[in-house]
Amino acid sequence: MEEQCIRVVVSGRVQGVNFRASAQEQAKSKGISGYAKNLSNGGVEIVACGDESAIEWLVEWLHKGPAQARVDEVKVESIPYKPRKEFSVK
Structure with missing residues (x-):
């Protein structure tokens, strides 16, 4: 399987609803x-x-998010592959 990196910006009610921690949990479960991190415009950025x-599985999950979230939009773009050690919340 091919490795890839993406940058995703999720907008809606995604701050203060455990979105980043839930995304971290989901990503770690898949070895991502x-x-x-929270953005100043109220969205969340995920690399x-x-x-x-x-990655495809995570993007599907990001369209729903945790139960308390309301996802309005998910923008996905490919970025150059940069191996990282783990998934963190900033």
Whole structure:
């Protein structure tokens, strides 16, 4: 399987609803590295690197998020692959 990295910006009610920690939990369960951080505009940015099928699975999950979240939009872009050690919350 091919490794890839993506940058995702999720908007909606995604801050203060455990979105970053839940994304971290999901990513770690699939062996994905990267990070999730809050943006000043109320969105969450996720950088995820790993196996192509695991990344696809995470993007599907990001369209739903945790139970308390309301996801309005998910923007995904490919970025140059940079191996990372783990998935962190910033």
